[in-house]
Each structure stands twice: as structure tokens, then as C-alpha cells.
């Protein structure tokens with residue numbers, strides 16, 4: 536049994552224009568000690584997938600179907616109280632902008648200690664000790680406990696967020712664009728840190744629109760397009776020989792992946808999800824589209840990978 540097994544997950548947002556199927560029957564699973572990246576352009580449903588796992592979708596959004604098996608339990612069937620206890624303790628999450636999740640008026644150490652005391656049976660002194668240990672673990676000096684968030688750089692704040700996300704020793708860490716606002720060197724250091732946590736046996740789910748970043752560290756890559764999981768499989772295979780035309784397009788548009796190769800930008804942009812194209816949602820941008828693509832493609836297993844594309848349906 537895998538640590539996390541997502542089956543047919545569906546999350547909708549109801550808008551004036553209709554129902555937005557931001558996560559549309561997505562299935563994927565991975566195990567402890569695996570680093571999985573979820574990639575895709577803006578608006579393809581990556582964050583919605585993460586928030587759905589954490590049950591943090593609020594109206595007008597709603598998880599409309601599916602299962603999220605985590606360590607033997609379906610998270611979608613837990614009570615709100617069980618879920619609150621599980622967040623942070625069993626699944627940690629780092630969000631894109633640390634300033635929205637850190638309290639600007641409270642010192643880093645006090646914020647960390649509060650969370651530890653909520654979940655752990657320790658006294659204040661022990662909690663502070665643990666908070667200091669966690670800062671050191673993410674490469675910050677202990678005295679940062681006495682700093683306010685605004686006294687830290689963006690990279691340091693992101694480290695604090697990661698320290699807070701892993702201080703209760705969760706089995707899974709979900710990081711949604713944790714390095715987007717950071718320069719390349721700091722970005723690499725944060726990636727090293729995630730790598731290290733994977734090395735300790737945690738599962739890492741990194742959400743990023745940066746295919747190059749994903750390809751460097753991941754064991755597996757999930758490619759999302761317009762709410763669909765269009766390709767999922769081992770990272771090395773997916774990067775070297777992408778199967779889905781969207782994966783191919785994404786990879787060809789990334790400068791860092793190959794040196795001797797012409798970079799081809801991927802024309803167009805993802806559809807408006809309140810009114811997606813009929814059949815394959817990638818069809819209007821796909822150079823290999825044919826008549827059959829007016830029908831929704833099946834998810835096919837090819838070479839240990841899952842691909843949602845008619846090209847791989849045997850007999851078509």
C-alpha cells in the first residue's frame with residue numbers, strides 16, 4: 536500500500552459562468568521517501584489538488600468526489616476535528632507566500648512554540664528547544680526564534696515555513712511553489728532542503744510551474760493540464776521521453792533541460808475552465824490532434840506511465 540493514493544478526485548468551483556472542474560477525476564499515488572512534482576501552467580489545478588488533499592477548499596469550491604487514501608484512511612471521510620489534528624502532524628504544508636501564513640506581529644519562536652504545544656505533550660521550554668532545533672535543521676541560527684517575520688529575508692522566511700511544516704514530523708510534506716519569489720541560489724538551497732527531508736523518509740509533493748526545477752530532484756512527475764492529470768510516471772522517463780503532447784510541449788519550452796536543442800515556446804494558453812473545449816481539453820493547442828480527440832481521451836498505461844491521450848490507445 537502506498538502512503539498516499541488519490542482516486543478519481545474531483546474538485547469544483549461554482550461560478551456565475553458555471554462549474555469549474557479544477558481537479559477532474561485525478562488519480563495518483565506515491566510512497567514514503569518519494570519526491571513527486573506536480574507541474575503545469577498557471578490555472579491547471581495544481582494548488583487545488585494540494586488544497587483538496589488537505590481539505591482546505593472553501594466555498595464556492597467543493598470536493599465533489601473521489602477518495603484520498605493516506606496511511607490507510609480516506610481523508611475525505613474524516614471528521615473536521617480528525618482532519619485538524621492530522622494537518623501539520625501527519626501532512627505538513629508550505630504555501631507560496633510565507634507572509635500570508637506567518638503572523639507579522641508575533642516572533643517566529645512564539646509562533647512555532649504555540650503550534651508545538653497544540654499538538655505535543657511537552658512543556659514550553661522543551662517546545663522552544665525543539666523549535667530551535669528545527670531552525671538549525673533548515674539552516675537558520677537558533678537566535679532567529681527572537682525575530683519577527685519582517686526581519687527575515689524571503690528565503691529565510693520560506694525556511695521558517697518549512698521548519699514549521701516539518702516540526703511535528705509529518706509523513707508527507709506538500710510544498711506549493713515554495714521558491715517562486717526567491718532568487719536561483721536560495722531556490723537551490725530550499726530544493727536541497729526538500730531533498731534532505733525526502734532522504735529522511737518523508738514523501739515530498741512539490742507543486743511548481745518550473746519543469747526544470749521539477750526534473751532535477753523528482754522521482755516522479757505529474758503533469759496537469761486544465762484540471763486533468765495528463766501524464767504521470769517516473770521523472771527520468773518523463774523528461775527524456777515525454778509521451779503526452781502537452782508534456783512534450785512543456786519540456787521543449789524549457790531552456791535549462793537540454794543544451795543542444797532548439798527551444799520552442801508552447802503557443803496558446805490553457806482554456807477557460809468554466810467552458811473547456813469538448814473532448815480532449817488540450818486539443819486546440821495540440822499539433823497531433825485528430826478527429827477522435829473530439830471525444831474525451833482515456834487514461835492509458837504505457838511503459839509504467841499513465842497518459843491521458845488517444846495516441847496511446849491500442850487499436851485506435
Ligand SMILES: Nc1ncnc2c1ncn2[C@@H]1O[C@H](COP(=O)(O)OP(=O)(O)OP(=O)(O)O)[C@@H](O)[C@H]1O
Nearest residue numbers: 548555557576577578579580581582583584744808
Ligand atoms: N477560490 C476559487 N474560486 C473560483 N475558482 C477558483 C478558485 N481557486 C481556483 N479556482 C480555479 O480553479 C482552476 C485551477 O486553479 P489553481 O489555482 O488550482 O491552478 P494552479 O495550477 O495552482 O495555478 P498557478 O500556477 O497559477 O498557481 C483555475 O481555473 C482557477 O480559476
Ligand code: NI
Nearest residue numbers: 581582583711
Ligand atoms: Ni497554484
